[in-house]
Amino acid sequence: MTSESIPELISFKVCPFVQRSAITLKEKNVDFKTTYVDLKNLPDWFADVSPLGKVPVLRVDDSIFFESAVIAEYLDERYSPSLHPDDLLQKARHRSWTEFASDITMNMFAMLHAKTEHDFQELKNKVAKQLTQVEKEIHPQGPFFAGDVFSLVDASYAPIFLRLYLIDQAYKLDIFPATGRIADWSNALLKRDSVIQSVVDDFEDIFMDYTKNSGSFLSQQIN
Amino acid sequence: MTSESIPELISFKVCPFVQRSAITLKEKNVDFKTTYVDLKNLPDWFADVSPLGKVPVLRVDDSIFFESAVIAEYLDERYSPSLHPDDLLQKARHRSWTEFASDITMNMFAMLHAKTEHDFQELKNKVAKQLTQVEKEIHPQGPFFAGDVFSLVDASYAPIFLRLYLIDQAYKLDIFPATGRIADWSNALLKRDSVIQSVVDDFEDIFMDYTKNSGSFLSQQIN
Numbered sequence: 286m287t288s289e290s291i292p293e294l295i296s297f298k299v300c301p302f303v304q305r306s307a308i309t310l311k312e313k314n315v316d317f318k319t320t321y322v323d324l325k326n327l328p329d330w331f332a333d334v335s336p337l338g339k340v341p342v343l344r345v346d347d348s349i350f351f352e353s354a355v356i357a358e359y360l361d362e363r364y365s366p367s368l369h370p371d372d373l374l375q376k377a378r379h380r381s382w383t384e385f386a387s388d389i390t391m392n393m394f395a396m397l398h399a400k401t402e403h404d405f406q407e408l409k410n411k412v413a414k415q416l417t418q419v420e421k422e423i424h425p426q427g428p429f430f431a432g433d434v435f436s437l438v439d440a441s442y443a444p445i446f447l448r449l450y451l452i453d454q455a456y457k458l459d460i461f462p463a464t465g466r467i468a469d470w471s472n473a474l475l476k477r478d479s480v481i482q483s484v485v486d487d488f489e490d491i492f493m494d495y496t497k498n499s500g501s502f503l504s505q506q507i508n
Numbered sequence: 509m510t511s512e513s514i515p516e517l518i519s520f521k522v523c524p525f526v527q528r529s530a531i532t533l534k535e536k537n538v539d540f541k542t543t544y545v546d547l548k549n550l551p552d553w554f555a556d557v558s559p560l561g562k563v564p565v566l567r568v569d570d571s572i573f574f575e576s577a578v579i580a581e582y583l584d585e586r587y588s589p590s591l592h593p594d595d596l597l598q599k600a601r602h603r604s605w606t607e608f609a610s611d612i613t614m615n616m617f618a619m620l621h622a623k624t625e626h627d628f629q630e631l632k633n634k635v636a637k638q639l640t641q642v643e644k645e646i647h648p649q650g651p652f653f654a655g656d657v658f659s660l661v662d663a664s665y666a667p668i669f670l671r672l673y674l675i676d677q678a679y680k681l682d683i684f685p686a687t688g689r690i691a692d693w694s695n696a697l698l699k700r701d702s703v704i705q706s707v708v709d710d711f712e713d714i715f716m717d718y719t720k721n722s723g724s725f726l727s728q729q730i731n
Contacts, residue, residue: 359600374571377582
């Protein structure tokens with residue numbers, strides 16, 4: 286079972302879905318290598334490993350698989366400790382709220398890249414509303430989704446909180462109150478080693494440049 | 509472990525993602541009940557059980573979870589026989605191609621509802637191309653994705669093939685050749701009991717009416 290080579294994570298540096306996989310690998314102390322591709326200048330081999338043209342992709346020996354939820358489930362079954370609850374109904378609930386994180390992530394991305402103030406505000410309201418929906422699901426004592434144990438759900442929300450935090454330094458989004466359950470969750474995730482180590486050292490610069498160069502409503506506010 | 513009440517599947521009659529869950533439940537001979545909601549007149553309780561406003565939703569006692577992939581994984585762990593391969597790398601590969609089916613399903617839906625011939629053709633080409641991508645992944649002997657054993661991947665492609673087949677009776681889509689690996693796969697799935705029993709008896713009428721009333725380019729060809 287351990288004759289495989291180390292997993293290769295195929296990545297864009299700013300992608301929040303890749304970050305989920307990197308967090309999960311870090312939480313499990315898995316030795317892995319990262320291959321970065323340039324979104325604007327994709328290598329020829331990329332189409333062969335990514336039928337949907339997206340990242341993350343994980344390659345293990347000759348096996349290639351794609352979609353962050355698929356990679357999370359593989360890593361969770363392959364490497365301990367499990368980041369899922371044992372109870373099957375709780376596990377399903379966790380997976381559902383991870384899917385919900387995907388929807389928030391897409392709305393946040395659309396918000397950052399919205400061309401008009403109207404679209405920006407509409408998407409901002411959507412993200413804010415979705416965070417109030419997930420807030421009701423967080424363990425009352427926190428700090429993580431399921432209480433004091435870090436789980437795969439946390440790995441899917443950390444990339445959202447990191448990006449909202451970085452933007453907030455340049456332009457006040459005020460998407461959630463500075464105190465309360467979501468703030469506590471965000472704070473706990475952003476100081477977690479696996480989250481800090483899941484992105485490149487100059488992530489803040491790369492992410493902010495990427496956002497500033499998007500030609501969006503927001504880019505005009507922070508340039 | 510068996511003190512739960514029977515699962516309740518919350519459904520729209522024409523939804524291909526709900527059909528995946530129904531096929532999986534049928535394959536496992538699980539006793540379940542279906543609650544249909546009307547897309548155009550959603551009941552008040554729907555927002556409480558479906559944070560993303562989508563179906564399928566599965567309710568088991570007080571637990572509610574959403575997204576077809578989440579429901580599939582829950583059902584697979586809860587009820588035998590497993591419809592996943594044992595090998596973790598193969599399992600991940602299966603899950604990836606199920607995600608790929610979701611993308612085809614969305615493109616097919618967009619094709620059926622495209623307003624202009626140009627958009628219709630573009631989406632049709634996209635669906636056709638995606639089917640040639642998955643064709644390379646099917647077991648060489650077929651008839652199913654992984655050979656002679658039905659798996660969760662099959663449950664995700666059957667709703668696509670059923671809809672393409674029904675449309676083809678009224679308007680020749682010719683999205684894939686009448687013979688070959690995809691045709692064999694489609695034929696095998698459409699005569700499978702679990703697939704036949706996964707939709708309401710008058711599904712053909714309901715689905716065709718739904719498509720005819722969509723105001724799309726295609727609806728003008730089949731009305």
